[in-house]
Amino acid sequence: MSDRNRNKLPNNLPQLQNLIKRDPGSYKDEFLQQLRHYQSNLQIFQLKPSQYSKTLDELLIFLAQVAHCYPEEMGGYPQDLRDLLLSHSSSLDRTMRMSLCKALILLRNKNLIPATSVLELFFEMFRCQDKLLRKTLYTYIVNDIKSVNLNHKNAKLNTTLQNFMYTMLKDNNPIAAKMSLDVMIDLYNRNIWKDTKTVNVITTACFSKITKILVAALQFFLGTHEEREDKDSDSEDESEVKSQTELLTGHRVGKKTRKRQKKLDRALHNLKRNKKNKKKAETFNFSALHLIHDPQGFCEKIFRQLESTTERFEVKLMMVDLVSRLIGVHQLMLFNFYPYVQRFLQPHQREVTRLLLFAAQASHDLVPPEYIDSVIKTIANNFITERNSSEVMAVGLNAVREICFRCPLGISDDLLQDLTQYKNHRDKSVMMASRALIQLYRRVNPELLLKKDKGKPTEASKGLKVLQYGEKDTRTYLPGTEALTENAVEDNDDDNKDNDGWESCSEEDDDDDDGEWVDVHHSSDEEEVDTSLVPETKEEREQKAMTVSTSRILSQEEFKKLQQLEAVKQTEGMTSGAKKRKRPAEEEEERGELLKLSMIENVYKKRAHDKDSRLATVMEGRVDRPKYTHGPRKMNPHASTTNRDKERGKNYTMIKHKVMNRKKKRSFRDKQIALRNSLLKKQKTKY
Numbered sequence: 001m002s003d004r005n006r007n008k009l010p011n012n013l014p015q016l017q018n019l020i021k022r023d024p025g026s027y028k029d030e031f032l033q034q035l036r037h038y039q040s041n042l043q044i045f046q047l048k049p050s051q052y053s054k055t056l057d058e059l060l061i062f063l064a065q066v067a068h069c070y071p072e073e074m075g076g077y078p079q080d081l082r083d084l085l086l087s088h089s090s091s092l093d094r095t096m097r098m099s100l101c102k103a104l105i106l107l108r109n110k111n112l113i114p115a116t117s118v119l120e121l122f123f124e125m126f127r128c129q130d131k132l133l134r135k136t137l138y139t140y141i142v143n144d145i146k147s148v149n150l151n152h153k154n155a156k157l158n159t160t161l162q163n164f165m166y167t168m169l170k171d172n173n174p175i176a177a178k179m180s181l182d183v184m185i186d187l188y189n190r191n192i193w194k195d196t197k198t199v200n201v202i203t204t205a206c207f208s209k210i211t212k213i214l215v216a217a218l219q220f221f222l223g224t225h226e227e228r229e230d231k232d233s234d235s236e237d238e239s240e241v242k243s244q245t246e247l248l249t250g251h252r253v254g255k256k257t258r259k260r261q262k263k264l265d266r267a268l269h270n271l272k273r274n275k276k277n278k279k280k281a282e283t284f285n286f287s288a289l290h291l292i293h294d295p296q297g298f299c300e301k302i303f304r305q306l307e308s309t310t311e312r313f314e315v316k317l318m319m320v321d322l323v324s325r326l327i328g329v330h331q332l333m334l335f336n337f338y339p340y341v342q343r344f345l346q347p348h349q350r351e352v353t354r355l356l357l358f359a360a361q362a363s364h365d366l367v368p369p370e371y372i373d374s375v376i377k378t379i380a381n382n383f384i385t386e387r388n389s390s391e392v393m394a395v396g397l398n399a400v401r402e403i404c405f406r407c408p409l410g411i412s413d414d415l416l417q418d419l420t421q422y423k424n425h426r427d428k429s430v431m432m433a434s435r436a437l438i439q440l441y442r443r444v445n446p447e448l449l450l451k452k453d454k455g456k457p458t459e460a461s462k463g464l465k466v467l468q469y470g471e472k473d474t475r476t477y478l479p480g481t482e483a484l485t486e487n488a489v490e491d492n493d494d495d496n497k498d499n500d501g502w503e504s505c506s507e508e509d510d511d512d513d514d515g516e517w518v519d520v521h522h523s524s525d526e527e528e529v530d531t532s533l534v535p536e537t538k539e540e541r542e543q544k545a546m547t548v549s550t551s552r553i554l555s556q557e558e559f560k561k562l563q564q565l566e567a568v569k570q571t572e573g574m575t576s577g578a579k580k581r582k583r584p585a586e587e588e589e590e591r592g593e594l595l596k597l598s599m600i601e602n603v604y605k606k607r608a609h610d611k612d613s614r615l616a617t618v619m620e621g622r623v624d625r626p627k628y629t630h631g632p633r634k635m636n637p638h639a640s641t642t643n644r645d646k647e648r649g650k651n652y653t654m655i656k657h658k659v660m661n662r663k664k665k666r667s668f669r670d671k672q673i674a675l676r677n678s679l680l681k682k683q684k685t686k687y
Contacts (some may be wrong), residue, residue: 013062024069031070038063042080049088049096057099064103068110078104078113082121089125098133101125105140115148115157120164123183126176138179142186149192158193166201174210181205181213185220188288199291203298206322207305211315218318221288222325244271287594289329299326299334307340317351324358325594328406331364338362338371342378347392356395357600360402363410369469372410376400380415390427394603397422397433401440402599408441409469413448416441420453429603480565482544484558 016034020027038059045053060081067074081100089097101122108118122137145161148154168180184202187193205217251264292298306319320341327334341362344355359375383396397419404411422434438453445466446454467473554562609617647655666674 013058017062017065020066020069024066028070031066032073034059034062035073042084045096046084046088049084050091050093052093052095057096060099060103061106064106067107067112071112074112078107081107082113082117085121085125089128094130094133097128097130098136101133101137108144115144116160119144119161123164123168123176123180126168126179127171127173134175134179138183141183142190145187146190146192158195159197162193162197162201166204169201169205169208169213174212177205177208177210178213178216181216185216188220196291196293199288200293202288203292206298206302211311214311215315215318218315218322221322222318223287244268247271287329289325292326295326295330296332299323299330299332302326303334303337303340313350317354320355320358321361324362327362328364328594331366333366334362335368335371338367338375342375345375345378346382347388353395353597353600356399357402357595357597360399360406360600361595363403363406365407365409365467366470367407367410369407369409372403372407373412376403376411377415379403380419384419384422390425390430391603393422393425394427394429394433395600397430397437398600398602401433401437402595404437404444405440408444408467411448416448417450420449423453433602477542477546477549478554478562479545480562481548481554482541483565484548484554484561 013034016027016030020031024031038056041053041056041059045051045056063074063077067077081104085092085097085100085104092100104113104118104121107113108115119141122141125137126134128134145158148157162184165180165184169177171177171180181202184193184198188198188202202217202220205213206221208214208217247264247267251260254260289295302319303323306316306323309316309319323334323337324341326332327337338359341355341359344352345359346352349355356379359379363372363375379396379399384393384400388396400411400419416437420434420438422430423438425431425434438449441449442453442455447466465473647658
């Protein structure tokens with residue numbers, strides 16, 4: 001019998017593993033033999049843990065695969081692995097350490113060891129100087145916590161791990177602390193640990209002395225990691241498109257064979273499959289800034305750290321951004337922030353547009369107007385002057401507009417009227433920025449504008465109330481709902497006229513066979529005037545609107561109707577003879593709780609055409625245009641051409657030798673004629 005067909009169960013571990021999984025009871029003796037073999041090798045290995053043992057490596061994976069078949073005999077096996085990793089994690093051989101971790105992962109997948117003990121151990125093993133191991137453990141931790149919270153949230157496990165990771169963020173090892181922070185951020189982005197405890201644990205990382213941890217925490221609250229992932233996915237898509245184009249282009253060259261076509265189809269299929277796998281489900285999540293327990297205290301700590309930090313300018317800029325967002329989102333009071341930002345509001349300052357954006361983000365209507373007025377005056381003195389370029393002036397005006405949108409009382413009437421004088425500036429960017437500022441105060445407080453800039457009065461400005469500092473416009477009704485009752489009555493009257501009126505008349509005509517006269521009443525001056533024609537007062541309209549708002553639930557069609565009515569009020573004049581003012585071509589860009597940099601850098605300039613837009617304009621110009629013909633037309637299109645005409649269509653390298661020889665072999669008479677012509681040409685140009 002050959003060695004290939006001989007059964008070697010004691011040494012052939014994969015075969016024994018397969019047989020044990022099929023029938024554990026029949027092969028228990030062989031398993032116990034391997035278990036004793038493992039225990040003896042483990043004692044030898046503990047004497048020199050830095051050396052690699054192939055026998056022990058194979059036994060570790062074998063026992064982890066069949067541990068669920070003998071739970072009593074393998075009860076202490078997980079604890080042995082855990083103790084070995086805890087005591088010798090830094091001195092173990094790389095391969096043995098990875099095998100021990102894989103064995104623990106197999107046991108955890110079979111629910112033979114609790115998740116808490118395994119995950120806490122793996123978090124501590126982030127201290128190991130093994131990049132591949134850290135990456136493997138990071139992936140497993142995220143996937144394991146995701147699977148545990150798949151059907152329902154495991155609050156006990158999540159709380160235990162979050163408390164443990166709170167201590168890991170303060171670990172002396174920067175790599176372990178950074179990896180723990182990355183795990184928490186990844187779980188938050190995957191909607192697994194999207195709670196207040198996770199966010200407030202991450203807030204502690206914003207005060208770390210390690211720059212990488214500080215930057216990662218700041219990027220989490222600013223949301224820049226999501227933007228970076230979007231850019232990475234866009235670049236990957238571009239690379240996929242490029243590779244697909246290269247494949248198709250390469251297939252055009254060369255002989256067309258069935259083998260090459262199959263190879264091309266296989267490559268395109270792989271590209272399509274990879275692109276499909278990379279697509280992620282779109283999630284709609286609000287900002288983590290809303291989940292902070294004490295935003296005022298957190299903001300003050302960040303600002304104190306900003307004033308005393310020695311980090312590079314990019315990190316300081318991120319801290320300024322976070323402070324401004326906290327102030328704007330939670331409407332905090334941090335008065336020292338505004339003088340701090342004013343120092344950087346200079347046209348030559350690096351990233352000055354972002355600093356202007358941060359100043360606008362930190363503005364809200366609860367900030368005392370004197371602080372905002374100081375910021376606006378600094379912007380006006382440094383940016384909105386004739387000594388600067390038009391782009392600088394436009395950026396300054398846009399920044400003032402965004403600040404005034406959030407704090408209308410922060411600018412004085414004299415400064416506002418000075419800035420509105422740029423509405424007739426020669427540069428379009430400055431002109432549009434100034435007119436946008438005028439449009440803002442026409443809706444907010446027209447009294448601050450000059451009389452010529454107030455514009456025509458509208459229905460919306462009829463009952464406009466200028467709010468003072470700290471005052472809120474609170475109402476107990478929805479504006480415009482008084483018109484819903486009138487429209488409803490009109491619709492009902494029209495329906496009754498259309499449906500019931502003519503039918504009743506026709507029935508009366510049909511039934512009236514007696515020839516009796518019907519009394520018809522006409523309107524006269526003596527009759528009482530219809531009350532519907534009397535203009536309603538403001539109090540009556542508010543009472544009617546309150547009745548409609550509190551008596552029933554409005555439908556989606558009625559809400560759309562209210563929006564249309566409000567839009568009409570913005571343009572409709574107060575008097576009956578007033579003409580309807582034209583609305584701007586573009587609606588004002590919607591503003592959320594966070595500003596966009598495009599609102600500050602909104603400089604009106606004709607942008608350069610890219611290739612696609614330029615090609616689109618070219619193709620648009622060719623519509624209904626006759627096809628052009630190049631060169632003189634022949635009287636007979638089938639006539640032959642001369643050799644000189646054929647040479648015009650050839651490549652120059654093909655006829656280069658003929659041209660050079662033709663120049664070299666000119667006769668003496670040809671040279672005389674050429675010289676005479678050149679002299680005559682010079683003489684004509686001279687006089």
